[in-house]
Amino acid sequence: MxxxxxxxxxxxxxxxxxxxxxxxxxxxxxxxxxxxxxxxxxxxxxxxxxxxxxxxxxxxxxxxxxxxxxxxxxxxxxxxxxxNPAPAPGILGQFRSGFLEWVICNLRTFLTQLPALIDRIPLTGVQLTGGVGEFDRLTHDSQFARLAYLNLADLHYGNADLDAILDSPYLASLRTLDLSNTGTHRRELDRIAEDDSLARLRCLILNENQLRADDFWTLAGRSHLSGLRRLYLSGNQLGNAGVEALAGSPLMGRLTHLDLSSNGLSSLAVQWLADSPRIDRLQVLHLADNAIFDTGIIALANSPHLADLRYLNLQDTDVGDAALEAILNSPLAQRLEYLSISTGEISEALVQRIREHFGDGLIVPDAYNG
Structure with missing residues (x-):
């Protein structure tokens, strides 16, 4: 029994x-x-x-x-x-699907406690809070093979650290790599994109790296990241030119999740996206904190290429009634499960109609912060 x-x-x-x-x-x-x-x-x-x-x-x-x-x-x-959210001294755990599965700690603590963690929790990911210059100690440990999630956010790693990751013989399970606010720029992106060791990576997070359009060409155009499906670029400086490069790239044709929040985009960038047949796999699209206005969102609502889109984030995009009316009157409204908006520029009557249509699928974060 x-x-x-x-x-x-x-x-x-x-x-x-x-x-x-x-x-x-x-x-x-x-x-x-x-x-x-x-x-x-x-x-x-x-x-x-x-x-x-x-x-x-x-x-x-x-x-x-x-x-x-x-x-x-x-x-x-x-x-x-x-x-207990602390599976070992100096380590904070994160619950996923009912069990501690990801941990947050520095590299030395992680390596010291790794044997005990493996015996106690279904470990699949780590967010490192220190260890720059010593990544090879982790990436050349056979237990690195069990990690599907590696978060290096806020760590300004060096060339040797990146080489240690890409040269690891234990990358087969890695699916998510978070390099947010790490000083990742063109050299690092070129190295990542041109190395076939990350071919199985499904999610790459590059938020807050001050990336510009010319930093992005290799990743968008010649990437070996054939398995990549999710790309997060919030808080960079891609501008319209960056979106133009992405919209027509082979990479765009593989993506299901894309975050372009806070990138200095205008309605023109969103029109390029809307017109691109390569966006037909998108399920999740973040456009928050860009001055898109109604024109760009109307183009998105009328795009024939968004049959799979289920979540759209339009927080702080300066859209008004015309854009939301276009969404409500388009086939997109029947497919979206979640719509995230700011209500400041939208009439109360239209907000009510949107609530009636989307129900709990309408997300208005500012309503929770007031």
Whole structure:
């Protein structure tokens, strides 16, 4: 007869198997551990929504509700081992699908505690808070092969660190690489794009690197990142020229998720996107904090190439009634599951119509911050 240790052994050995976690939740409920079972189920749903639509749905009604209930259970059971967010000294864990799965710590602590972590949690990712100059100690450790997520945000790595990653023999599992605010520029992008060691990478995060259009040509045009599906470029300086390069590139034809927030774009850039047949795989598009105005969004609403789009972020884009009317009256409105907007430039009557149409799929983050 299967017991708890059997489930743990299987979950540790197969961290990507969601069915195992849900089966364990059923077992917990059968053994009168309902709160832990509920936590796993609710957190599985929360994680699935964030994985599908990324950070953009954090302010959605459903995700906020799930986070509230999950946090309530963690507080109620703060003394229980399953609710402890610190799996080892000096390490903070992040819950994903009901279990601590990602950790935050410096490189030396991570390497020291790695054997214990592997025995305790279904480890798949790490956010490093220090260790520049020593990345080879991690990337040439065979346990690096278990990581699907590597976050180096805010670490200004050097050439040797990048070489250590790209030369690692253990990159087969890596799916997400976060290089936000790391000083990544053209040399590093060219190295990443032209190296076939990251061919299986699915998500590249390059936010807040002051990237310009001419830094971006190799990544957009000659990239070996054949598996890349998600590209996050928020807070750079791509401008319209950067979007023009991307819109006509082979890379664009592979992307399902694209973040162009805060890049100094105008309506012309969005028109180029809307006219490009290469955007036909896009499911998630962030255009927040760009002065796009109505013209660009009307072009997007009328684009024949967005049959797969399910999430659109128009926060702080200076759009008004004309743009939102165009969306409501287009086939796009029937396909979108989530629409994120700022309501400052939109009439109250139209906001009400949008709420009636999208229901909980309408995300207005500023409504939560006031």
């Amino acid at each position: 299967i017991d708890e240790s059997d489930f743990w052994s299987q979950i540790l050995a197969h961290p990507a198997d969601l069915a195992l976690r849900l089966a364990f939740a059923d077992w917990l409920e059968e053994h009168d551990r309902t709160d832990q079972a509920l936590f796993i189920r609710w957190d599985c749903e929360r994680t699935a929504l964030l994985d599908r639509f990324d950070w953009g749905v954090q302010h959605s009604a459903r995700v906020r509700s799930l986070e509230f209930h999950c946090n309530e259970l963690l507080i109620r059971h703060a003394d229980a081992p399953w609710a």
